[in-house]
Amino acid sequence: MLLQVEVMAVCEGKKQDTRIQRIASSIRVVPDFPKKGIMFQDITTLLLDPKAFKDTVDLFVEQYTGRGISVVAGVEARGFIFGPPIALAIGAKFVPLRKPRKLPGEVISENYILEYGSDCLEMHVGAVQPGERALVVDDLIATGGTLCAAISLLERAGAEVLECACVIELPELKGRGRLNGKPLYVLVESH
Amino acid sequence: MACGKDGEQDPRIGGIAASIRVVPDFPKKGIMFQDITTLLLDPKAFKNTVDLFVERYIGKDVSVVAGIEARGFIFGPPIALAIGAKFVPLRKPRKLPGEVISEKYVLEYGTDCLEMHVGAVQSGDRALVVDDLIATGGTLCAAMNLLERAGAEVIECACVIELPELKGREKLNGKPLYVLVESR
Numbered sequence: 203m204l205l206q207v208e209v210m211a212v213c214e215g216k217k218q219d220t221r222i223q224r225i226a227s228s229i230r231v232v233p234d235f236p237k238k239g240i241m242f243q244d245i246t247t248l249l250l251d252p253k254a255f256k257d258t259v260d261l262f263v264e265q266y267t268g269r270g271i272s273v274v275a276g277v278e279a280r281g282f283i284f285g286p287p288i289a290l291a292i293g294a295k296f297v298p299l300r301k302p303r304k305l306p307g308e309v310i311s312e313n314y315i316l317e318y319g320s321d322c323l324e325m326h327v328g329a330v331q332p333g334e335r336a337l338v339v340d341d342l343i344a345t346g347g348t349l350c351a352a353i354s355l356l357e358r359a360g361a362e363v364l365e366c367a368c369v370i371e372l373p374e375l376k377g378r379g380r381l382n383g384k385p386l387y388v389l390v391e392s393h
Numbered sequence: 394m395a396c397g398k399d400g401e402q403d404p405r406i407g408g409i410a411a412s413i414r415v416v417p418d419f420p421k422k423g424i425m426f427q428d429i430t431t432l433l434l435d436p437k438a439f440k441n442t443v444d445l446f447v448e449r450y451i452g453k454d455v456s457v458v459a460g461i462e463a464r465g466f467i468f469g470p471p472i473a474l475a476i477g478a479k480f481v482p483l484r485k486p487r488k489l490p491g492e493v494i495s496e497k498y499v500l501e502y503g504t505d506c507l508e509m510h511v512g513a514v515q516s517g518d519r520a521l522v523v524d525d526l527i528a529t530g531g532t533l534c535a536a537m538n539l540l541e542r543a544g545a546e547v548i549e550c551a552c553v554i555e556l557p558e559l560k561g562r563e564k565l566n567g568k569p570l571y572v573l574v575e576s577r
Contacts, residue, residue: 230491232490232491235490235491236487236490244490244491246481246482246489246510246513249470249473249479249480249481249482250479250480250513251479252473252474252479255470255473255474255480256474259474278463279462279463279466279482279484280466282464283466283480283482286468286471287474289436289439290439290440290443290471294436295433295434295435295436296433296434296439296467297430297433297434298430298463300463303420304463305430306416306420306428307416307419326430
C-alpha cells in the first residue's frame with residue numbers, strides 16, 4: 203500500500219514554483235523501513251517520472267550555475283544519482299564519497315556517529331585541490347551526520363564547501379544546524 | 394567499440410580511455426582495477442562519455458534506463474535524463490524499500506543478489522542496462538533477468554569499459570553490448 207505524506211515546498215519563491223509540487227508528490231513514503239517506526243522517503247518513484255527528475259536537476263542547476271563551483275561531491279549511493287547530472291550541467295568535476303574499501307588507491311577517511319555505532323566515509327586523495335569550490339549532494343538530510351562527514355573530507359583536502367544540496371529535508375531532526383555553518387538548500391521538507 | 398563512419402574510432406574515445414586509471418592489486422592481488430573516478434574528474438571526458446551513449450539511444454524509444462549499483466548510478470541517470478526515460482536503480486539486497494524482486498547470480502567465490510522494485514517497469518517498456526564495466530557478465534545477466542521477469546524488453550547493455558578476455562559479451566542471453574573502451 204502506498205502512503206503519500208504531504209510534503210511542503212520550502213524556501214521563498216519555491217512555493218510558487220509548480221515544479222516543486224510535482225517533485226514532492228512523486229516521492230513515496232514507505233512505513234517501517236529499514237525498521238519499525240521509520241517513515242522512509244523513497245526517491246525511486248521520483249526517478250520513474252522523467253519530468254519530475256528533470257525538474258529536480260534543473261532546480262539545482264539554476265541554483266548553482268555561474269557560481270564558480272568546480273566540484274560536486276555526491277554521497278554514496280543516492281547522491282550518485284543526483285550529483286552527476288548537476289556536475290555535468292555546470293561543468294564541474296564529480297567526486298564520489300564512498301563507504302569504506304570501495305574506492306581503489308589512496309583515500310582519506312572520516313568517521314561519523316550513527317544512532318547506534320559509527321560509520322565512515324572516504325574520498326580519493328587528489329580528487330580535490332586546495333581552493334576548489336565544492337557542493338555536497340545527497341538525496342536527503344536527516345540528522346546531518348553524513349553530510350557533516352562529507353564537508354569535513356572536502357575541507358581536509360583544502361576545498362571550500364559552498365553549500366549542501368538535498369532533495370528532501372527532515373527538519374525535525376535538525377540536520378541543518380549541524381553543517382559547520384554551511385548553508386543548506388533543499389527542494390522539499392517532510393514532516 | 395564506439396565507431397564513427399567507416400569504422401573509425403570516434404575522436405572522443407581517446408580522451409575517455411586516457412582518463413581511466415588502472416589501480417593494481419585492487420580489491421585483491423592480481424586484479425588490475427579499472428578506476429573510472431578519474432574520468433569523472435575530467436568534465437569534458439565525462440560529458441563525452443554521456444554524449445556517446447545518448448547519441449546512440451536517442452530516438453530509439455527507450456523508456457527505461459536501469460543502472461547497477463553503485464557506479465551504474467553515475468552513468469545511467471544522465472543518459473535517462475537526456476533521452477526522456479525513467480531511471481531504475483538495481484540494488485544490492487535490502488537497500489530498496491518496499492516490495493522487490495530478486496535475482497541471484499554466481500561470483501568467483503559464492504553468490505550475490507540484485508533487486509528491483511516491483512512496479513518499476515511494465516510489459517511494453519524498452520530497457521537499457523548501464524554499468525561502468527563488464528567483466529564476466531554475471532551482474533549484467535542478473536540485471537537483464539530482473540527486467541525481463543517484469544515484462545520489459547531489454548534492448549541493449551551499455552558499459553564504459555569491457556574486459557574482452559573475460560568473455561562477458563557472450564553471457565548476455567544474446568542481447569547486444571555497446572562499450573566505449575576495451576581493456577586488455
